[in-house]
Amino acid sequence: xxxxxxxxxxxxxxxxxxxxxxxxxxxxxxxxxxxxxxxxxxxxxxxxxxxxxxxxxxxxxxxxxxxxxxxxxxxxxxxxxxxxxxxxxxxxxxxxxxxxxxxxxxxxxxxxxxxxxxxxxxxxxxxxxxxxxxxxxxxxxxxxxxxxxxxxxxxxxxxxxxxxxxxxxxxxxxxxxxxxxxxxxxxxxxxxxxxxxxxxxxxxxxxxxxxxxxxx
Numbered sequence: 284x285x286x287x288x289x290x291x292x293x294x295x296x297x298x299x300x301x302x303x304x305x306x307x308x309x310x311x312x313x314x315x316x317x318x319x320x321x322x323x324x325x326x327x328x329x330x331x332x333x334x335x336x337x338x339x340x341x342x343x344x345x346x347x348x349x350x351x352x353x354x355x356x357x358x359x360x361x362x363x364x365x366x367x368x369x370x371x372x373x374x375x376x377x378x379x380x381x382x383x384x385x386x387x388x389x390x391x392x393x394x395x396x397x398x399x400x401x402x403x404x405x406x407x408x409x410x411x412x413x414x415x416x417x418x419x420x421x422x423x424x425x426x427x428x429x430x431x432x433x434x435x436x437x438x439x440x441x442x443x444x445x446x447x448x449x450x451x452x453x454x455x456x457x458x459x460x461x462x463x464x465x466x467x468x469x470x471x472x473x474x475x476x477x478x479x480x481x482x483x484x485x486x487x488x489x490x491x492x493x494x495x496x497x498x499x
Contacts, residue, residue, distance in 0.1 A: 286313075286349050289356050295413075297323070297433070298361045302374060310374035312430075313347070315354065315363035320439035321499035324370045330405060330432030331372075332490040336482055337401060337475070340394050340428045344372040346493060366497040375428055377419070381412035386461060387423040395462040396471035397478070398429055402459070404479050406449045409434035410458045427462075 290302035290310065297320065301313045316324055327344070334341040346368045354365050389395065402410050409431070417425040433439060437449060466472075 286353050292358050311371040312374055314370045316366040317362050319362050322441050323433040323439045324498050326433050326435045327370045330435050342373040347371045368495045375416050378416040381415050389465045390424050390426050392465040395466050397475040399459050400475040405435040406437045407435045408437050408454050410456050412458050
């Protein structure tokens, strides 16, 4: 998978989400390494793999290798540096953030409890309405995707000591409140918790083994 065309920079608090067209005909949101947010890409990769294990609605993502000459066309001045690999997520076309539309019905309502458990288990305190996408299938009926998991463990730049002292309080999230409206049964939370607790240690070790050395 090779990059063809740089499209644009998405405006965000990190200014590190770039839309790029690749030679497989698809667009991807690409993130580069930022020393000031040295765990952001690790967080994205780990969260993606765990989300896939749980069967969550998350765009297909990859660790890619873009030539330095191509990365040099990206906008400058946002503190990114070139590394051996970058993180790329498939762009979800014809979708909007939750703050851009009225949510009448979520088609994949069975995923809502799983997403909330996922956020709590990984201490993702940044599940805002900008970090989900709603793709309208028919009038008023949306499929919900989760995106942007760079702040799991409550930080872009956590330390091992931070991981031992993660917040234990409730996450204040208007997005979680939105999701709860579509959860049918309380047992969905218990099922999701059992599932995420069953992830094998060996799988977590394998996931982390793919993290490039120059990602900090």
